[in-house]
Amino acid sequence: MKRVGVFVCHCGTNIGAVVDCPQVAEKAMDFPGVVYSVDYKYMCSEPGQEMIKKAVQEHRLDRVVVASCSPRMHERTFQRCVEGAGLNSYFVEMANIREHCSWVHAGEPEKATEKAMDLVKMAVAKVVKNKPLQKATIPVTDRALVIGGGIAGIQAALDIANAGHVVDIVEKEPSIGGKMAQIDKTFPTLDCSACILTPKMVEAASHPNINLLTYSEVEKVEGFVGNFDVTIKKKARSVNMDVCTGCGLCMEKCPKKVDSEFELKMSKRRAIYTPFPQAIPNKPVIDRENCTYFNTGKCGICSKVCPAGAVDYTQEDEYLTRRYGAIVVAIGFELFDYSVIGEYGYGKYPDVITGLHFERLVNASGPTLGKIKRPSDHKEPKNVVFIKCVGSRDPAKGKSYCSKACCMYTAKHATLVREKIKDSNIYIFYMDVRTPGKGYDEFYNRTREQYGANYIRGRVSKIYQQGERLIVRGEDTLLGRPVEIEADLVVLATAMVAQPGAGQLAQKLGIGYDKDHFYTEAHPKLAPVETHTQGVYLAGACQGPKDIPESVAQASAAAAKVCGLLSKREMLTEPIVSEVNESICAGCGMCVAICPYKAIELKTISERIQGQTVERQVASVNGGLCQGCGACTVACRSAALNLKHFTDQQILAEVNALCL
Amino acid sequence: MSVNEVTWQPKILVFACNWCTYAGADLTGLSRLQYPATVRILRVPCSGRINPQFVLKAFQKGVDAVLVAGCHPGDCHYTTGNYFTRRRFLIMRRLMEYVGLEPERLQARWISAAEAPKFQQVITEISEQIRALGPNRKLRDEEWKI
Numbered sequence: 001m002k003r004v005g006v007f008v009c010h011c012g013t014n015i016g017a018v019v020d021c022p023q024v025a026e027k028a029m030d031f032p033g034v035v036y037s038v039d040y041k042y043m044c045s046e047p048g049q050e051m052i053k054k055a056v057q058e059h060r061l062d063r064v065v066v067a068s069c070s071p072r073m074h075e076r077t078f079q080r081c082v083e084g085a086g087l088n089s090y091f092v093e094m095a096n097i098r099e100h101c102s103w104v105h106a107g108e109p110e111k112a113t114e115k116a117m118d119l120v121k122m123a124v125a126k127v128v129k130n131k132p133l134q135k136a137t138i139p140v141t142d143r144a145l146v147i148g149g150g151i152a153g154i155q156a157a158l159d160i161a162n163a164g165h166v167v168d169i170v171e172k173e174p175s176i177g178g179k180m181a182q183i184d185k186t187f188p189t190l191d192c193s194a195c196i197l198t199p200k201m202v203e204a205a206s207h208p209n210i211n212l213l214t215y216s217e218v219e220k221v222e223g224f225v226g227n228f229d230v231t232i233k234k235k236a237r238s239v240n241m242d243v244c245t246g247c248g249l250c251m252e253k254c255p256k257k258v259d260s261e262f263e264l265k266m267s268k269r270r271a272i273y274t275p276f277p278q279a280i281p282n283k284p285v286i287d288r289e290n291c292t293y294f295n296t297g298k299c300g301i302c303s304k305v306c307p308a309g310a311v312d313y314t315q316e317d318e319y320l321t322r323r324y325g326a327i328v329v330a331i332g333f334e335l336f337d338y339s340v341i342g343e344y345g346y347g348k349y350p351d352v353i354t355g356l357h358f359e360r361l362v363n364a365s366g367p368t369l370g371k372i373k374r375p376s377d378h379k380e381p382k383n384v385v386f387i388k389c390v391g392s393r394d395p396a397k398g399k400s401y402c403s404k405a406c407c408m409y410t411a412k413h414a415t416l417v418r419e420k421i422k423d424s425n426i427y428i429f430y431m432d433v434r435t436p437g438k439g440y441d442e443f444y445n446r447t448r449e450q451y452g453a454n455y456i457r458g459r460v461s462k463i464y465q466q467g468e469r470l471i472v473r474g475e476d477t478l479l480g481r482p483v484e485i486e487a488d489l490v491v492l493a494t495a496m497v498a499q500p501g502a503g504q505l506a507q508k509l510g511i512g513y514d515k516d517h518f519y520t521e522a523h524p525k526l527a528p529v530e531t532h533t534q535g536v537y538l539a540g541a542c543q544g545p546k547d548i549p550e551s552v553a554q555a556s557a558a559a560a561k562v563c564g565l566l567s568k569r570e571m572l573t574e575p576i577v578s579e580v581n582e583s584i585c586a587g588c589g590m591c592v593a594i595c596p597y598k599a600i601e602l603k604t605i606s607e608r609i610q611g612q613t614v615e616r617q618v619a620s621v622n623g624g625l626c627q628g629c630g631a632c633t634v635a636c637r638s639a640a641l642n643l644k645h646f647t648d649q650q651i652l653a654e655v656n657a658l659c660l
Numbered sequence: 661m662s663v664n665e666v667t668w669q670p671k672i673l674v675f676a677c678n679w680c681t682y683a684g685a686d687l688t689g690l691s692r693l694q695y696p697a698t699v700r701i702l703r704v705p706c707s708g709r710i711n712p713q714f715v716l717k718a719f720q721k722g723v724d725a726v727l728v729a730g731c732h733p734g735d736c737h738y739t740t741g742n743y744f745t746r747r748r749f750l751i752m753r754r755l756m757e758y759v760g761l762e763p764e765r766l767q768a769r770w771i772s773a774a775e776a777p778k779f780q781q782v783i784t785e786i787s788e789q790i791r792a793l794g795p796n797r798k799l800r801d802e803e804w805k806i
Contacts, residue, residue, distance in 0.1 A: 070686045071703070072678075099689030100701050104780075111697035118700055512739060532739055576705070596739045629738035630709030634748070646705055652717055658673060658700050659721035 002128040005036040005061040006120060007052055009043035009068035011098055016041070018102035020113045024067065027117045031124045031657075035059055043068050049081045056085035063087075063127045067095040067120050088132035090575070090645060095119040118658055125657035129650045133575035138624050140226040140571055141325040144562050145170065147218055147505070150178020151197060151548060152540025152555040153330035154204045159559030160328075161209035165566045168322065169204065170232055171214045175279035176201055178332055182262065182356060184363040186548060187412040188443035194278060194365075201280045215285055219319065221327075221508045224599075224624035225535030226571055228324045236315040238286035239272070244310035246282040248274075250302035258290045264357050266375060267367035272302045272311075277365060286311070326535045326562040329509065329519065330555060331502065333541040336391040336399065336495040344387065344492060345463045350376040351470055352463065352490045355409055362416050372420055374489050377468070381488030384417050385472045386410045386428040387460050391495030393431060399495045401516065404545040406493035407434045411444045413491060414453040426453040427485050429460050429474055437549075456483060463490060496545040509536055510598050518544045529558040533597070537561050576645045577626035578633060580619045585640035587617035591632035599625035600632060670790040672699045672725045672783075673718050677707045677741075680731035683773035693780040696787040699727070706730065708741025712752045715766060716799070724796045725765045727786060732770040742770070761798055764789055 006028040010016030021039040028037040036059040042048050043066055055061060064087070066078050071094040079089040097116040105112040142165055146157045149171030157167045169176065181201075183193040204210050213232060220231040254270035262275040269275075271291040272284045292299040293313060303311040335356055339347030346352045351374045353361075364370035374381050388410055392403040407430070414426045433455070435441045447453045460474040472485045498517035499505075506513045511531040512520040519538050522530035529537050539555035540546060546554070565571070578591075582605060592600045603620040606613050619632075619641065630643040642648060676682040682703050688695070704710060707730025715726045728749055736742045749768040756763045769782050 070682075070689075072683060072686055096686075096701070099686040101689075101697075103689035103692055104695055105697045106692070106694065108697055115697050115700065122700065122702065594744065596741070627738060629706040629741050630704070631706065631738065631741050631744060633709065634711045634744070643705070643709060646709060648711065648714075651702065651704065651714055654702050655673065655714060655718050655723070656721060658702075659671070659718070659723060 002033045002063050003035045003059065003061050004031075004033040004063045004065060004124055004127060005052070005055050005059060006031075006034055006038075006065045006067065006124065007043050007048075007055075008037070008039040008097075008120070009048070009066065010039065010041045011068060012041065015068070015098050015102040018106055018109050018112050019097055019116045020109070023113060024097075024116045024120060028065075028120050028124070031121050033063070033128045034124055036061060044074050044077055049077075049084075052078070052081050053085040056082065056087060061087075062091065063130065064092040065095060065120060065123045065127055066092060067097045067116065067123070069098040070094075070096045070100070090133040091127070091130055093123040093127040093130065095123040121657045122654040125653040126650045129647070129653055131644065133644060135572040135575055136623060137570040138226050138573055140566060140568055141323045142166065142566050143168070143322070143324050144326045144328065144566060145228070145230055145322075145324040146328045146330060148178070148330035148332055148540070148542070149173075149176030149204075149212070149214065150330060150332045150540060150551075151180040151200070152332065152551040153178070153328070154200050155552045155555035156328045156330060156539045156559045156562070157204055157210050158200065158207065159556050160562050160566075161207050163559075163563040163567075164209070165563065166209050166211070168211045168213055168324075170216050170218055171212070172217050173275060174215045174237070174273075174285045175275050175281070176204065176212060176214060177276075177278075177280065179356075180548060181276060181278070182359055184359045184366075185412060185416065187408045188437075188439040190412070190415070198278050201278070205280045212281060214281060218505065218508060221510075223323070224622060225533075226325050226565070226624070228327055228535065229321055230324055230327070231319055231321045234318040234320065236288075236317050237283075238288065238311065238313055238315050239284055240310045240312050240315070241281065241283055243308045244283040244306075245308050246284075247307065248284075249305050249307065250311065251284055253301050253305045255299070255301065256290060256292050258287065263360050263367050264354075266357065266360060286313075325566050326537065327509065328537045328539050328555075328558045328562060329505070329511070329531075329542055330539040330558075331499050331505065331542045333496040333545065334499050336397075336497045338390060338492060338494045341391070341397060344390070344460060344490065345465070345470070346492060349463070349465055349470060349490075350374075351381075351488065352492065354492050354494045355406070355413065358413050358491045362413075362420070372417060372489075379468075379488070380421060382421070382423065383425045383427070383469075383485060383487045383489075384414075385470075385485055385487040385490045386413060386426070386493065387490065388428065388430045388493045390492040392493075397495075399497070399516065401545065402434065403493070403496040404434075405496065405547040408437070408440055408443065408547065410491075410493050411435075411447040411453070414447050415451045418451040418453070426451070427472075427487070428453055428455050430455060430457060431459070437547075458483070496541060499542065502542060509533060511536055518542065529554055529561055535565065573624055574628060576628040576643070577623045578621045578628070578630065578641050578643050580621055581640045581642070582618045584638050585618040586638045587619065588637060589619070590635045590637060591619050591641055594631050594635040595626075596629070596631065597625045597627055599627075668795050670698045670724045670787055670795075671722070672727060672786060672790060673723045674699050674701045674727045674729060674783075675704055675707065675710045675714070676701050677730035677737070678703055678705050679737035680735065680773050681707075681729035681769075681771045681779070684771045684775050684779045687773065687776040688779045691776045693776055695780045695783040698787045698790075699783055706736065706738050706741040707745040708736075708738065710745065710748075712748055715752060719761065719765070719796060719799045720801050722796065722800045722802065725767065725786060725790045727782070728766070728768040729771050729782075732772055735772065762793055764793060765796060
């Protein structure tokens with residue numbers, strides 16, 4: 001028989017003025033298992049806690065019930081208290097007689113007292129069935145994985161590496177750098193993107209704690225916080241990285257020309273290539289789909305000219321599995337492919353381009369060497385029309401959100417056109433101008449006032465070709481009249497969308513994503529970089545549209561979380577997890593399907609039955625992954641699963657007690 | 661304990677998830693919003709932890725009504741728990757109808773940690789409903805005395 005002590009708190013007058021606490025304490029002595037009970041003014045105070053500890057020793061109590069406030073308030077306090085008295089910290093239960101009783105039944109003291117007695121009875125019935133639970137420790141692997149080598153991934157990796165932890169960056173492209181490498185200037189300072197990005201890329205590549213795994217993808221993720229086993233596919237580069245010196249001779253001699261992805265098909269690259277001149281690592285890969293040697297077996301020029309003998313046509317995809325303590329997901333965004341909508345003539349007229357095309361056109365190392373020229377006839381445009389919210393804030397196109405960076409980069413584009421083409425005219429069609437951010441609104445005002453960009457509030461209804469020019473028809477809703485502009489170039493601020501593979505990666509990692517496939521954070525306000533999977537963090541635009549400063553800030557925040565985790569050799573896990581009674585588990589697997597954390601697997605056990613060894617399948621709970629929701633316990637057909645501290649028996653004991 | 665019509669007061673068991681409804685009930689207290697002393701709240705980690713068999717057991721033991729309450733759909737602390745709750749609840753209500761238990765005795769509500777007025781309103785409403793419906797005589801273990 002358990003020896004339960006009941007401690008009824010007055011909480012000053014908060015409880016005491018309504019509930020007859022001495023009477024509750026007296027009544028508690030009638031409940032099965034209770035050997036001691038007492039009431040006191042403030043149970044959570046130092047003397048109150050001392051009182052509990054003393055009573056535990058004097059009356060040899062092995063279970064404690066504190067009837068006071070909400071367990072959400074003081075459960076930890078009393079757990080520590082009984083631990084101090086030499087009991088397991090899970091041997092205490094609280095009856096909430098303040099928030100759920102005295103405060104809500106202030107006018108009915110008798111009924112409140114009766115209810116308080118019921119609540120104590122329920123707590124007593126539960127506590128006698130409480131089992132000792134121990135927080136388990138799991139080792140933490142001191143190595144982090146950053147998925148995505150854009151600015152967010154680079155920043156996160158640098159911060160983690162500078163704190164003394166080893167980091168691997170996995171990047172699917174042949175070079176790190178991401179979208180920021182394609183951008184020309186950055187708002188609101190107009191400093192050159194490459195000038196601030198490339199030093200960071202070099203720093204990451206040369207950092208002793210950082211390993212770059214470019215041209216690689218995450219294949220499989222297993223395990224849990226502190227111990228993720230990640231399989232990474234290193235795609236065959238066809239170039240031996242250890243031998244290649246990055247001289248670039250192969251790229252010069254390669255006869256096969258292909259549209260450059262980095263330049264958005266506005267110029268050509270070779271079949272053996274680096275995406276851009278400042279690529280890191282600055283060693284080429286062979287694009288096997290387009291390479292003449294891989295298609296016909298003839299050519300092989302790159303191999304012949306390579307002075308280092310680094311070209312290796314026989315290279316194969318390589319898989320490596322490494323263990324990581326934490327993962328940062330920073331896979332960034334993609335631009336909405338507006339040609340599927342077909343509106344504004346995008347995909348039909350070559351002079352209707354996206355903002356990213358414009359970045360390349362205005363960039364000194366871009367296809368036009370920084371001279372703004374129309375893609376169709378390479379003439380300098382005089383009238384440039386910008387259209388904002390192309391796809392964004394448009395539920396009809398399936399994107400109801402604001403892409404956030406477009407207002408600012410369109411203003412930036414306008415100033416760049418005006419700086420490079422003095423006699424140009426700028427027309428910007430907008431729904432709203434949203435420029436919150438340090439120095440942002442000032443920049444926007446400068447674009448209008450100093451650079452003379454014409455902002456037209458309204459939507460464009462139609463764009464069509466007339467001669468060499470594009471006729472842009474729209475409406476000025478402020479003046480209430482239609483407008484028609486003869487444009488040489490139209491730039492669309494297309495929506496930022498999630499990476500095409502975002503959903504698949506989320507499933508591998510067991511993290512959530514929203515209707516737009518942007519990853520969901522654990523809490524929109526208080527846990528903005530965490531995910532629901534412990535040990536997996538978010539950085540940058542994969543969580544939602546962001547500009548560079550925001551991505552960098554979030555990356556550093558994620559890095560801080562990773563460092564906090566990796567700075568410990570081992571971590572404590574919550575013991576309130578599901579457990580399996582293997583002897584009655586039928587191995588049906590219902591629990592495997594219902595678990596939101598992939599914490600349950602089927603495993604094979606062998607048993608001796610009547611002298612014979614029989615193998616069968618049973619469920620097995622991974623305590624590191626289980627978060628203790630208890631969904632599996634209800635799904636279990638044979639009642640083999642139970643949630644510790646909230647067992648079927650404990651809950652039913654409470655139900656019983658309530659009705660006695 | 662014998663029960664009878666004269667002294668009868670509705671007894672309502674609330675299964676409240678730890679993250680939303682239990683916290684919402686705490687906030688109801690903090691806001692001093694008053695409701696009838698007919699309910700007893702039982703804390704579970706997630707509404708998805710509530711086995712329909714607990715509900716049957718409660719009716720057997722003489723509870724007049726059961727309220728299953730958790731986070732709003734889409735807001736579950738454990739991502740998907742309350743979706744299962746919703747399905748189970750709907751099936752359970754149909755079962756109750758089928759076996760001749762008043763389905764009103766089983767209710768489900770989504771009450772967030774911020775919705776103290778909703779908690780107060782729900783408890784008040786259900787208490788009145790059950791008071792009108794009268795005591796639960798079916799399925800209970802002990803005999804009903806007049």
